[in-house]
Amino acid sequence: MPRVVVDVMLKPEILDPQGQAVANALPRLGVSDVASVRIGRRIEIEFTGEPDLDRAREIADKLLANPVIEDFTVRVVTDETAGAPS
């Protein structure tokens, strides 16, 4: 069933301490080739009818993202393009 996915990420100029904590932990796992880690939110919205991108954008703007520090993108995802669980 198609759904709308909203990706919310901190703006590039905003510091991401959570991502930095992960990046700093990586050498302990033996990983040394990671330049940066940034952590945001992924929200999946299922509509009762057709997925509505404009509606999803409105929801994201009012409820899901803080436009002062975050950017968001909105897209329709079908199960085929969502990718198989790893």
Next chain:
Amino acid sequence: MPRVVVDVMLKPEILDPQGQAVANALPRLGVSDVASVRIGRRIEIEFTGEPDLDRAREIADKLLANPVIEDFTVRVVTDETAGAPS
């Protein structure tokens, strides 16, 4: 620059109170055609060299996701496929 995106979502059978809170708030915005909202995490990993999917999968498994309650998917994203900010 290509990076690896890890999407972490609660397993479908796990209750998502955060998403439910958003879904319950929607009628107050005049939105009545949303069936469900689920909130997860999106992690962007930038490698110093080539993006390494297997490495990213290992990081996700050990550090980013709780495999008891969460599923994750790993994919390479270039700036072209990432979508323009809305």
